[in-house]
Amino acid sequence: MPTRPTAAPRRVLLAAALALALTGVGTPTPPASAAALPYEDPTLPVPTRVADLLGRMSLDEKIGQMTQGERASVTPADITTYRLGSVLSGGGSAPTPNNATSWADMYDRFQNGALATPLRIPMIYGSDAVHGHNNVVGATIFPHNIGLGATRDPxxxxxxGRATAEEVAGTGVNWTFAPCLCVVRNDRWGRSYESFGEQPALVSSMTSVIEGLQGASLAGPASVLATAKHYLGDGGTTNGTDQGNTQLAEAELRAVHLPPFAEAVRRGVGSVMVSYSSWNGQKLHGHAYLINDVLKGELGFTGFVVSDWNGIDQLDGATGFTAAEVRQAVNAGIDMVMAPTGWRQFITHLRAEVQSGGVSQARIDDANRRILTKKFELGLFERPLADRSYTPTVGSAAHRALAREAVARSQVLLKNDGGILPLATAGNKIFVAGRSADNIGYASGGWTVTWQGGSGAITPGTSILQGIRDAVAPSSTVTYQAGGTGIDSSYRVAVAVLGETPYAEGRGDRPGGMGLDATDLATLATLRASGVPVVVVLVSGRPLDIAAQLPEWDALLAAWLPGTEGAGVADVLFGAQPPTGTLPVSWMASASQQPINDGDGKAPLFPYGFGLDYSGRPGSS
Incomplete structure (x- = not known):
């Protein structure tokens, strides 16, 4: 198909845009004499604009739209040359310095590479903003999904979702790989904290985040494209193995794992990401029945389907893209392929497959129609560059206040012997211990600044210890020592903030024991030896095997992975906010019970939906 006709004013514009793409930010304004083509006319219906643009695109331009490369392996000139449709930041992949303005500058440079192409099709930039804009230092880090599931508050x-969208938009990014709609059925899985819970109805209710991310209209201010992931069944793999095999009859797959995606489609989610996992031995990245027939056909999904990071490279079990893998994945219904470093190879294979008839031109056009529709709906053709009016919202006081509210609402009180909680703010002497007490990295977990997360003050915020110190009156004393050294009987209470250290998928799987480690157990032993009542604040991405230690604790508060606003934990400890959270998952009596889920006949330590208030009454889900 022919590309846009060449005209002298457009040649000037192309040269100027290419120069800017290679040297800086900003984009030229088209000269007034340049007559708009139909696809450039915002007054026309989106389908009309898409059809007009498709008719002007070459095969290379269409294949480029289906290709996504990682920022460290792509230059603005590459986008211009190869007509790339998308760029992403992998976990921890960020410009230097890592701040909101640098992100916006980087985005504009990449976008100008796209605007320097003959048809000036803007690229779309993706990032894993899964609990706030978590790749950006200084962004507000909200509780991970498991904590939000405990709030039961869509x-x-x-x-x-709305606050996250504003921070994302302020850095230029216009597509987030969120929300994760997995229904977690085995807590051994290292992505358990990315799930809102073990029941499909709970997870489905939390698809409200899509409306926050995408706004009332994709064309509205600070609207970013949401992604329902990972399709389908990744929370139900055998033994909770990441990227493993979900062995279920179709009826159970539909009953447990499909409902949240159906609800996401109903809410108009713009994209769906395919899971690394398999269903009864067949990889989802090549599963035409589940993608084409169920998702696009039965559910009526009209957005575009994106692969996961090198996901199609797993189809044959060998390293490196092959033509057969590309053919299978694209024909199965994947519209955009995330090929972080191998994007050139993907382009070569897909072009050859189309030319040989392995992939039809109709399939290429369908993928492009879906991708371009979302770009038009987002208003990228009219507003391609970063909206810097939202840059100051990154880490704003209003967003941090919202995160603090969410932290408080996510706390689940599991034990409170003798009504030891809430703690008195005045006239109290409190000993705080545990390695998670003064560690924002540990409180935030994985997918925070880096992929697997980190330790210490990795991004600005309020640690749980600082929240405790800020909550007490001048007449109270707060002493902190991570291992518990120095505690004596003069203290009225010991608060132990401990649990899991950060992890993400792969490294987070726990196929063996699921209890506290030696460091935490030693800290608890030191505290107990003092005779002081012990309140445990458990920072973790899932329930832990703590039944053997629980009798020694006077109170237990499940804090999940609260993020940067640790004052929300203190709000509950001191009664400024009541504990209202209820368990989004069943809490195992021992690791040997895994998988354990509501209604399976196993007796949990704490059942799904359990949560105490300060009157001692259990809550309900």
Whole structure:
């Protein structure tokens, strides 16, 4: 198909845009004499614009739209040359310095590479903003999904989606790989904290975050494209193995794992990401029945389907893209392929497959129609560059206040012997211990600044210890020592903040024991030896095997992975906010019970939906 006709004014514009793409930010304004083509006319219906643009695109331009490369392996000139449709930041992949303005500058440079192409098709930039804009230092880090599931509050989650969208938009990014709609059925899985819970109805209710991310209209201010992931069944793999095999009859797959995606489609989610996992031995990245027939056909999904990081490279079990893998994945219904470093090879294979008839021109056009529709709906053709009016919202006081509210609402009180909680703010002497007490990295977990997360003050925020110190009156004393050294009987209470250290998928799987480690157990032993009552604040991405230690604790508060606003934990400890969270998952009596889920006949330590208030009454889900 022919590309846009060449005209002298457009040649000037192309040269100027290419120069800017290679040297800086900003984009030229088209000269007034340049007559708009139909696809450039915002007054026309989106389908009309898409059809006009498709008719002007060459095969190379269409294949480029289906290709996504990682920022460290792509230059603005590459986008211009190869007509790339998308760029992403992998976990921890960021410009230097890592701040909101640098992100916006980087985005504009990449976008100008796209605007320097003959048809000036803007690229779309993706990032894993899964609990806030978590790749960006200084962004507000909200609780991970498991904590939000404990709130049972879809409206709160919608508000978090809106705040996240504003911070994402302020850095130029216009596509987030969120929300994760997995229904977690085995807590051994290292991505358990990315799930809102073990029941499909709970996870489905939390798809309200999509409306927050995408806004009332994709064309509206600070609207970013949401992604329902990972399709389908990744929370139900055998033994909770990441990227493993979900062995279920179709009826159970549909009953447990499909409902959240159906609800996401109903809410208009713009993209769906395919899971690394398999269903009864067949990899999802090549599963035409589940993608084409069920998702696009039965559910009526009209957005575009994106692969996961090098996901199609797993189809044959060998390293490196092959033509057969590309053919299978694209024909199965994947519209955009995330090929972080191998994107040139993907382009070569897909072009050859189309030319040989392995992939039809109709399939290429369908993928492009889906991708271009979302780009038009987002208003990228009219507003391609970063909206810097939202840059100051990154880490703003209003967003941090919302995160603090979410942290407080996510706390689940599991034990409170003798009504030891809430703690008195005045006239108290409190000893705080545990390596998670003064560690924002540990409180935030994986997918925070880096992929697997980190330790210490990795991004600005309020640690749980600082929240405790800020909560008490001048007449109270707060002493902190991570290992518990120095505690004596003069203290009225010991608060132990401990649990898991950060992890993400792969490294986070726990196929063996699921209890506290030696460091935490030693800290608890030191505290107990003092005779001081012990309140445990458990920072973890899932329930842990703590039944043997629980009798020694006077109180237990499940804090999940609260993020940067640790004052929300202190709000509950001191009664400024009541504990209202209820368990989004069943809490095992021992690791040998895994998988354990509501209604399976196993007796949990704490059942799904359990949570105490300060009157001692259990809550309900």
């Amino acid at each position: 409206e709160l989650v919608r508000r978090i």
